[in-house]
Amino acid sequence: MLDKSKPMFNWTVHGDGRTVAPNAAVAPDERLHWPQTIGIGVQHVMAMFGATVLVPALTGFPVTTTLLFSGLGTIIFLLVTGNRIPSYLGSSFAFIAPVSAAMGPGRDNFGAALGGVLVTGFALFLVGVIVNRTGTGWIHALMPPAVMGTIVALIGLNLAGSTVPKMKEYTLTTFTTMVAVVICSVLFRGMLGRLSILLGIVIGYLVALPQGEIDFTPVKEAAWVGLPAFHHPTFDLHVILLFLPVLFVLIAENVGHVRTVGVMTGKSYDHLNGKTLMGDGLATMLAGAAGGSGTTTYAENIGVMASSRVYSTAAYWIAGFVAIVLSFMPKFGAVIATIPPGVLGGAGIVLYGMIGIMGARIWVQNQVDFGNPINLMTAGAGLIIAIALNGGDNVLMIAGLTLDGIALGTIATLVIYHVMRGIALWRKTVPTQVDEPQGAKPGKLG
Template identity: 70%
Template sequence: MSNRFGIGWSLHGDGKSISPGTVVAPNERLHWPQTISIGVQHVMAMFGSTVLVPAITGFPATTTLFFSGVGTLLFLLITAGRVPSYLGSSFAFIAPVSAAMAGHGMAGALGGIVVSGAALFVIGLIVQKSGTGWIHALMPPVVMGTIVALIGLNLASATLKPMQDFPLTTFATVLAIVVSAVFFRGLLGRLSILLGLLVGYLVALSQGQVNFQPIVDAPVIGLPVFTAPSFHLDTMLVFLPVVFVLIAENIGHVKTVGLMTGRDLDAVNGRALMADGAATLLAGFGGGSGTTTYAENIGVMASSRVYSTAAYWIAGIVAILVAFFPKFGAVINTIPAGVSGGAGIVLYGMIGIIGARLWVQNKVDFSNPINLMTAGTGLIIAIAVTTALDFGGVSLGGIALGTIATLVIYHLMRSIARARGTEPTDAGEISGATHSKLG
C-alpha cells in the first residue's frame, strides 16, 4: 500500500513481538489484533481529559469526541504518518470558551475556536517555510512559561463556587485524583482524572446531587449535536493566548516523539501545526472543543514501545464510533458541579505549575529584571482580572490582558536594554520549545 499519506505500514519483525532494544516505528505495525489493542489503550488514555473539557464548558461530549477522532485522522494524513499523535480536547480553551459563552453563547465560543484554528494553520504554513527560530525569539521560555502559568491561575476563581456549594463532593474528587495518580501504575495511573471523576460522581450520587433524567431521555443511537459558530470581535483577543500554547505543545510533541523514536522530525513541525490548526478549525465549525496533541498517549507509546500510526487510526475510528451513542453524552452531562469543580482544582493547578516547570527546565534567570518583571506583571494581571475590562468597546479578560502584557513588557524592556547596551545576560532566554501538556 502506498505510504504517501502515512496509511501504509510494513510489518515489524514477526508482527507479534518487539525485539529487545527496538521500537515499532510510525511506519510499522504489529499484527492487527495487537494493533487494535494498542489503539483501544490510546482511546482509554485520552478519554478522561478529552471528556472533561466539555463537562466543564457545557459543550456536547459526543460532538467533542467525534471531532477529536476526525481531527486525529486529519493530523495523521497531513503529517503523512510521520508523527504518531492523538488530538484531544485542549484545556487551554476552557477559559476563553467560558468567557465567550457568557457574552455570546456557545456559537460565539465556537467562533473563537475557529479563529484560533485558522491562526494556528497559518503559523504552520510559515513554520514549514521558514522554520521555528522566529517562534523561539517571539516566545522565549520566560514568556511561554508565564502565558501557560497565567491561564491556570486565572481559572482558579472558577473553582470557588463548587467549593462553597458542594465542599464534600469537590474535595473528595480532588483526593481521589491525587491518590489515584500515585497509587496506581501504568495505564490506571495515567487515568487518574477519570478515576477521580468516578469517585466524585459516587460521592455526589450518595448526596442526591445527580439527575439521571437526561440519560433516560437520550436515545441509544443518534447523530452528534452539531452547532454553527458566530463571530464577534470582542472575543477574538480572548483566544490569543491559546494559539501560543498550542504552538508550544505541538512543537514539543514533535520533538519528544523524535527523541523517543530516534528520528529527526524537525521538518514536520509546520505540518503538525497546520494539522492541529485544521482539526481545531473543523471542530469549531461543528460544535467540538479545540484540540491539541496529547501527552497521555506519549505515555502509552513509551510503555508499549509501539509508535505505529496504525494504532492511532484505530483510536480515531473508535472515538468517532462512540460519538454516535447519545446516552454516553448524556452521562457526561450529568456530572455534578462539585465533581467538575474538584477536577478543575487539580487541573488548573497543574497548568500553572507546568508554566513554572518551563522556567526551571530552561534555566530562566529571575535575577534578570526583564524576566522578573515580565513574569510578575503578566501573572498578577491574569490573577486580578476575573471579569473583562472595557477598552473603548473591546472587552479583555485576565488571560488576554496578561498575555498581551507579558509579550509587550518583555520585548519593550529587551529592546530598550539592547539600544542602551544594558541588557543583562540570561542563558535561559534562547532555547527550544519544551513540551507542555495542556490537553
C-alpha cells in the same frame, strides 16, 4: 496540503507481528498484526478519554460532538503529516478559560465561543504554513521560555476563581474528588496512574450520588444511537480576543510534542513542524465550525507509546475511528453530562493548578534566570494581571473591547518582555545573553 512524499497505508509488519523484542520498537511506518494493533489503538482511546471528555464537561460543549471531531481531527492530522507523526488530537485544556469567559453567567455565547475556536484554528494553520517555509526560529524569538512559561501559567491561574462557587456549595463532593485525584496519581502505576483525573471523577461521582446531586432524567431520555449535536459558529471580536492567547500555547505544545516523539523514535521530525501545526489547525477549525472543542496533540498518548514502545501510526487510525464510533452514542454523552458541579470543581482545582505549574516547569527546564529583571517583571506583571482580571466584573474595557486577564496578561507579557529587552540591549544595562531564545520545552496541557 496533504503530504504525499511517501506512500501511506503500507505499514511493514514488525518482527513476528505479535510481540516487541527487548530493546526494540515498532516504528511509525510499521505495525503489529491487526488484532494487536487494534488493542494498542483502544489503549490510546483510554489514555485520551478522561481529558477529552472533561473539557466539554467543564465548558458545556456537547461531549459526543467533541469526541467526533477529536477522532476526525486525529485522522486529518495523520493525513496532513503523511502518516509519519504518531499523535492523537484530543480536547485542549487551553480553551477552557476563553470558553468559560465567553459562556459565563448571564451570557449565551456558545456560537461566539465556537467562532473563537475556529479563528484560533485558522491562525494556527497560518502559522503552520509560515513555519513550513521558514522554520521555527521566529517562534522561539517571539516566545522565549520566560514568556512562554508565563503565558501557560497565567491560563491556569486565571481559572482558579471559577472553582470557588462549587467549593462553597458542594464542599464534600469537591474536596473528595480533589483528594481522590491526588491519591490516585501516586497510588497506581502505568495506565491507571495516568487516568488519575478520570478515577477521581468516578469516585467523586459515587460520593455525589447519595446526596441527590445527580439527575438521570437526560440519560433515560437519550437514544442509544444517534447523530451528535451540531452547532454553527458566530463571530464576535470581543470573544475572539479572548481566544488568541491560546494560539501561543498550542504552538508550544505542538512543537514540544513533536520533538518528544523524535527523541523517543530516534529520528528528527523538526522539518515536519509546519505540517503538524497545519494539521492541528485544520482539526481545530473543523471542530469550531460544527460544535466541538479545540484540539491539541496529546501527551497522554505519548506516554502510552513510551510504555508500549509501539509508535505505529496505524494504532492512531484505530483510535480515531473508535472515537468516531463513540460519538454516535447519545446515551453515552448524556451520562457524561450528569457529572455534577462539585465533581467538576474538585477536578478543576487539580487541573487548573497543573496548568499553572506547567508554566513554572517551562521556566525550570529552560533555567530561566529570575535574577534578571526582564524575566522577573515580565512574569510578575503578566501573572498578576491574569489573576486579578478573572472574569465577571473583573475585566477591562479598552476602546470598546472587553479584555479579561488571559488576553490582557498575554499582551502585557509579550510587550513588557520585548520592550524591556530592547531597552536593555540599547542601554547595555542588563545582561541579556541568558534570554536568547532557545525554545520552550512545554509540559502537558492536554
